[in-house]
Amino acid sequence: MERTLFLAQRISAIILGPLVLVHLGLILFAVRNGLSGAEILSRTQGSISWSVFYGLFVLSVTVHAPIGLRNILQEWSRISPLTINIVALLFALIFLLLGLRAVAAIV
Amino acid sequence: MNKIKRETQELTVRVWRGKEDGKLVTYQVMSRENQTILDIITEIQRFQEPGLAYRFACRVGVCGSCAMTVNGRPRWTCRTHVKKVSHEGVLTIEPLRNLPRIKDLVCDLAPFIDTWQRAGAPFSGTKTRNDAPALVDPESSTRRAAEAGLQCINCAVCYSACDVVSWNRNYIGPAGLNRAWTLINDIRHSDRKQTFDQAFGDGGCGSCHSHGNCTRHCPIELNPSESIAGLKRVAFKGLPKDV
Numbered sequence: 075m076e077r078t079l080f081l082a083q084r085i086s087a088i089i090l091g092p093l094v095l096v097h098l099g100l101i102l103f104a105v106r107n108g109l110s111g112a113e114i115l116s117r118t119q120g121s122i123s124w125s126v127f128y129g130l131f132v133l134s135v136t137v138h139a140p141i142g143l144r145n146i147l148q149e150w151s152r153i154s155p156l157t158i159n160i161v162a163l164l165f166a167l168i169f170l171l172l173g174l175r176a177v178a179a180i181v
Numbered sequence: 182m183n184k185i186k187r188e189t190q191e192l193t194v195r196v197w198r199g200k201e202d203g204k205l206v207t208y209q210v211m212s213r214e215n216q217t218i219l220d221i222i223t224e225i226q227r228f229q230e231p232g233l234a235y236r237f238a239c240r241v242g243v244c245g246s247c248a249m250t251v252n253g254r255p256r257w258t259c260r261t262h263v264k265k266v267s268h269e270g271v272l273t274i275e276p277l278r279n280l281p282r283i284k285d286l287v288c289d290l291a292p293f294i295d296t297w298q299r300a301g302a303p304f305s306g307t308k309t310r311n312d313a314p315a316l317v318d319p320e321s322s323t324r325r326a327a328e329a330g331l332q333c334i335n336c337a338v339c340y341s342a343c344d345v346v347s348w349n350r351n352y353i354g355p356a357g358l359n360r361a362w363t364l365i366n367d368i369r370h371s372d373r374k375q376t377f378d379q380a381f382g383d384g385g386c387g388s389c390h391s392h393g394n395c396t397r398h399c400p401i402e403l404n405p406s407e408s409i410a411g412l413k414r415v416a417f418k419g420l421p422k423d424v
């Protein structure tokens with residue numbers, strides 16, 4: 075299991091790297107004329123590619139962040155391993171639900 | 182004149198006495214040319230504090246039993262010269278970090294030795310005494326990788342230097358994982374897969390932060406951090422081939 079989590083975290087990081095760069099670039103581009111909901115929606119609504127882009131983003135974060143959180147809790151807290159696993163899984167679920175909800179709202 | 186002056190100078194040495202709830206006790210020791218930390222401890226024990234507990238055996242950097250924390254850093258005390266580490270004539274000598282204390286400067290090394298087993302480190306051969314000895318090509322990449330990690334003297338300096346061990350006592354730590362890496366590169370070892378599974382198991386090499394404090398402090402200049410990086414690469418690329 076440790077090895078699987080290690081690989082999952084590294085591979086999701088490899089995927090997230092370029093996605094984060096594009097996302098940051100997009101923010102800089104999008105705010106050039108001020109930022110409005112209508113402007114965002116005009117770009118994203120009905121766009122298969124943006125929904126795939128942000129769908130992948132959300133999935134990678136769902137894998138990547140809770141594993142890191144698990145590592146931090148193992149090192150910095152006295153919480154039992156089982157509880158830490160449950161907390162990490164809960165965070166994964168929250169990231170997945172909130173993330174997919176946001177993606178669904180803009181496409 | 183200069184020489185006489187140096188010889189009459191005194192060092193202020195603060196030594197840990199007791200167990201976890203002990204305290205630092207200050208001694209004055211004559212400063213001399215060519216004095217090691219172990220010499221200082223021995224002088225205190227012989228002439229001032231017969232009850233002082235500490236460990237050593239070889240006094241020449243072979244056995245690995247004399248490691249202590251000197252002015253905040255783990256060191257082999259028999260090969261550490263006072264001049265190199267004292268701050269304005271003051272030395273603070275404590276037991277190693279990350280290990281249970283027994284008395285004064287002596288730690289219980291059992292948790293450290295256990296990490297060898299947990300890292301999957303016992304060697305298991307495939308041949309019997311009736312077979313010819315295995316031929317290991319000294320130029321092969323596996324042998325060269327193993328060679329770089331051999332010669333560990335089990336001093337626990339790296340284990341004491343590792344912050345991840347201090348945060349997570351379940352972590353196997355640098356020396357055990359370094360040993361696992363040498364075995365994974367030993368073509369005579371029959372259980373390379375098993376060793377890898379243990380080295381990457383619970384508390385295994387995935388927990389290492391690669392910050393290299395183990396390598397920085399290893400007195401014989403091994404590079405456990407690099408060995409652990411090798412283990413992590415195995416997770417992606419599979420066991421090293423003998424090329």
Ligand code: SF4
Pocket residue numbers: 342343344345346354355388389390391392393394395396405406409
């Ligand atoms: S590199 Fe890894 S093993 Fe070495 S001190 Fe840092 S965390 Fe510990």
Ligand code: SF4
Pocket residue numbers: 245332333334335336337338339340355356359398399400401402403405
């Ligand atoms: S790797 Fe170096 S510091 Fe660690 S136990 Fe072996 S000799 Fe000591």
Ligand code: FES
Pocket residue numbers: 237238239240241242243244245246247248257258259260
């Ligand atoms: S006493 Fe043997 S290594 Fe220091």
